[in-house]
Amino acid sequence: MSALSEAIALKVHYAVGAPAWRSRAGPGRVVRAVDGVDLQIAAGETVALVGESGCGKSTLGRALLRLEEPTAGVVRFEERDLTTLSAEHLRQRRAAMRMVFQDPFSSLNPRMRIGEALAEPLLVHGLCNSRSARERVAEMLDVVGLDRRVAARYPHEFSGGQRQRVAIARAVIGNPRFVVADEPLSALDISVQAQILDLFADLKDRFALTYLFVSHDLAVVRHVADRVAVMYLGRIVEMGAAEDVFARPAHPYTQALLDAVPVPDPTRERARIIGRLQGELPSPMAPPSGCRFHPRCPRAMSICQRDDPSLLPVASGQAVACWLYAPEGGAPAAERTPVSLASP
């Protein structure tokens, strides 16, 4: 199966502060938000992208739609390279790839009625005239569980959950094939989150959608994802089928993330290794040498400080970027000695 959406050696870097030629402090600093990512998303699947805030997962999600300018690498959608498309061709491709944003309070134009906002994708891609658009909008409002009459109202009249329904309707109207949902639940009340999650599942079946679900909430991810990609500091460190990753997390970072999820079983809760993941996420302006996770890794070895592991398949089915799983010939035994006192 060929990939619907694909990133190859993708890098998205930002310059921060004054440009280099203006700065007296020397060359401008660069945030390596996404720093060499390969990712394939097949038609029909739901891929979850997880990681701490600041790891670059939102940037990667946007870059797949070319809402971010890639610094290097290739982004493909339906086998077409988006980085070389002209602005107008890219705009036309957007009929098929959409986005749901995190905050439904800022992602809807406050001066546009709900009906106008929903008709926008239909009109700008010439899918309907304005009369038939009204009918399509009304149908879509039914689908996302809103009253047809809300079309005449403005976003500020609605709750967060209702607004997110509108934003989702805008993302799926006009039959797109790929939807990137960037933390679509995290601005909502817990009670509303489950409803919106059900709506995503319902729409996927109804419109044969493919999702990239960007989230930091592993409970949500476990619920929706076919595959999971774990990001750390601009890199994917583990990727695989959701059940494999949740059942047998391979990368120490994934293990730590899963440990951080509260467990409703007191005996297992006590058995969790509390505080295993130490320190803060290092600055993406100056990522650590070698494996980016090594300063926080309980199982760091000497090789981890020096050499960057690449994403390779491991026995349990997923792919992991970690020296623990490198084939024995990959590194001399001497370099496999733990550098910290934490035992494996």
Add this chain to the structure above:
Amino acid sequence: MRPVPWLGVLGSLLIAVAVAVAVTAPWIAPAKPTQLDLRARLAPPAWVDGGKSNHLLGTDNVGRDVLSRVIWGSRISLTVGTAAALLGMLLGSTLGLLAGYFRGGVDAVISWLINVQLAFPFTLLAIFLLGTVGGGFAAVVVVLALATWVNYARIVRGQVLAIRERDYVLAARAVGVPTGRTLLRYILPNTAAPIVVVASFSTAQAILTQAALSFLGVGIDPSVPSWGAMLDEGRNYLQSAWWIAVFPGLAIALTVLGVNLLGDWLRDWLDPKSAA
């Protein structure tokens, strides 16, 4: 049901009266604005000692009827004020929108123009332009628009710089909305409030500046009555014949008040949040 916007109603009423007076000037003015009554020079308003009943608001230094001149003067003042404010709005908002949205080189050029305009003494520019191309209605409107476009351009540019970073603008791009449509349907409506506010004080500024230009002798022919020109003429007689300057001044003040109240109300009305 929203409460009746009384101030907005008052503003509309003031503007409506001013416009009605301007339109019906030939019929409601008791005398021709240029007609001299030399025996009744500097006559005070009718209700003051020595006032004459045929000059309700008194006469000026050459015996022209102040009431008639205020009535006729509304024509120039209103048309020049409105036309200049609208032209300035069109010019300034467009440039501000482009500068704020495209940034980079476009912004550098437009911001440079704004700074040049702000640094350059406007009166000098006006005298130079009107001196070379000659006065007249259209020339004065263009010069006044040149005086006010900066107000719009600066405010709109700043507003657009903030709005272009909002999620809904990115969402428009993600959906495939073309740039022109994004500017007109997503960004411009969200800058409407400051534009309306600037428009209401720019109209006032245009009315007053037009007066100054007439006073300098480069504006519209000073024999054509306008509120601004009357104010300037009356300045010299403020001690002895206050009515020459006070009545056109009052007309300007009420019109400007009306424009401001109307603008204030319009800004609220344009905000969907207030239309509960």
